[in-house]
Amino acid sequence: MRPDEAIRFLRQFQELLAEGGFVATYKFALLQALADLSVEHHGAFDGSLSLHVEQIAEKFIEYYWNQARPFQQEILKQNTSGQAEVVCLVEEYREQVDGKLGRLQSSHTPWSRLKRRVAAIIIKMPLWKLQTVGNRKNEFLYRESEYSNRTIRLLPGVPEAFRVFHPLLTSMIRGGWIAQIHRIKGNRDILGPGAELEEFLFGTDRGSLARYRELLRNHQAGECFYCGKKVGNAGDLDHFIPWSRYPLDLGHNFVFAHKGCNNAKRDHLAAPVHIERWRVQNLDEGHRLARAFDEAGLTNDLKRSLLIARWAYEQGFASGARLWVRAGEFEDCDYRWKAALGVAGGLRLAADEDPPDYQ
Ligand SMILES: [Zn+2]
Incomplete structure (x- = not known):
């Protein structure tokens, strides 16, 4: 990756985090999934990486698995109005396996069913919204026109950028994710005064x-x-x-x-x-x-x-x-x-x- 390409990628990534407006926290889960899958999978010869939506769904389930546990007494809201659909789904499956993700993953039918249902939500919502910045698309990660067989293709150079900057991008994504959880009104009572630490330190x-x-x-x-x-x-x-x-x-x-x-x-x-x-x-x-x-x-x-x-x-x-x-x-x-x-x-x-x- 040339330095100017790296800078361009980082600029666009920053813009996406700063601007893309989401009511749910899916944007963060999706970006983290793309970053992690870029590390965990081999790309193609031309530097691109094809990803099936169910691979992305597996990541979503991993991330939301712990988040669908009660914090203090209640489950944190991941959506500005009510609860995010994925969290409700994950919560439902958590109960069936006593909170053990490994047990769910090894039982074929329910695991496939959950993946399919989460994938359907990803297709319905964040996948096509992620790259929209200020009501216009900037398709620098993947192109919607290339979507077929429930697969997206990370453009050449994108997986490498995700690998090179993985720690930096992860802390940016997590920072944004936490900030959004804080902003959701329904979470204020659950989080309590201790949660205002960031605001206390930096606000x-x-x-x-x-x-x-x-x-x-x-x-x-x-x-x-x-x-x-x-x-x-x-x-x-x-x-x-x-x-x-x-x-x-x-x-x-x-x-x-x-x-x-x-x-x-x-x-x-x-x-x-x-x-x-x-x-x-x-x-x-x-x-x-x-x-x-x-x-x-x-x-x-x-x-x-x-x-x-x-x-x-x-x-x-x-x-x-x-x-x-x-x-x-x-x-x-x-x-x-x-x-x-x-x-x-x-x-x-x-x-x-x-x-x-x-x-
Ligand atoms: Zn006004």
């Missing part, structure tokens, strides 16, 4: 998020950043450059929005129309905002926020990210992001005119 204090929100609500005259309409209820604080892409809380990166608009945008980068507004509202108004943040004791750094935004769009541009316009509407990340952000002619800001004290 932000909720109290300061509420203060950021009120400050920005004021700054935006109570209107939603994305749709411009009044926000009647508490509203949401949105990370303009999504937290999943760069987990840092800096004042200028926040915008106040409807819960619905925030949820629709999710972990996508916003389209130029929003970048432009963000520049005008947050960067051009940067000093005024900074004073307000300072008075409220909230972390902010105008220049760093801009550098992080520039970095995020550079990466998005290189990996073919889809930019969010409004619910269900996306566009390509083309060169226009630069002009919208005001960095077309280099990185210059109104803020540059009076440099901070330490310079």
Whole structure:
């Protein structure tokens, strides 16, 4: 694998993890299955690898087998609404064999039946959704048009990339998987306070998020950043450059929005129309905002926020990210992001005119 191919693969993989929206955790199981099967099987001469959906189903059963046990007292939800179908199935079979996967695997009929049923779910859902990023397909792992006899073919080079980067990809997949389990509302009571360890270590204090929100609500005259309409209820604080892409809380990166608009945008980068507004509202108004943040004791750094935004769009541009316009509407990340952000002619800001004290 050439270095440029490796970088391209990793970029696309990152984009897929950052953007592909799933209600269930199947995306993670499927990516892990493709990575593991690339290690556990010989590929073809041309560097491709054909995989039968039942091979993928076996992997799903392995992964979900332990996850279908109760954690504390209850089984964790793997779907934003109710339980994921695969978990229900696995749970049902677990009971029949007293939780012993080996026993199930050695009893031919029920094992084949479970594999077939899980395979049917994989075909129905994640297999065709996995490579959709911002409502468009980027078929860099396998092509849907090549699917036949219930078999997909990992494209030449893909199995090798999975083998070379297996530890890195596994920790990325697991990180995403755990984060999704945390996000599912139904799991909050089951997980309890101990589960907030990650948030405790790497997240932000909720109290300061509420203060950021009120400050920005004021700054935006109570209107939603994305749709411009009044926000009647508490509203949401949105990370303009999504937290999943760069987990840092800096004042200028926040915008106040409807819960619905925030949820629709999710972990996508916003389209130029929003970048432009963000520049005008947050960067051009940067000093005024900074004073307000300072008075409220909230972390902010105008220049760093801009550098992080520039970095995020550079990466998005290189990996073919889809930019969010409004619910269900996306566009390509083309060169226009630069002009919208005001960095077309280099990185210059109104803020540059009076440099901070330490310079
Ligand atoms: Zn809105």
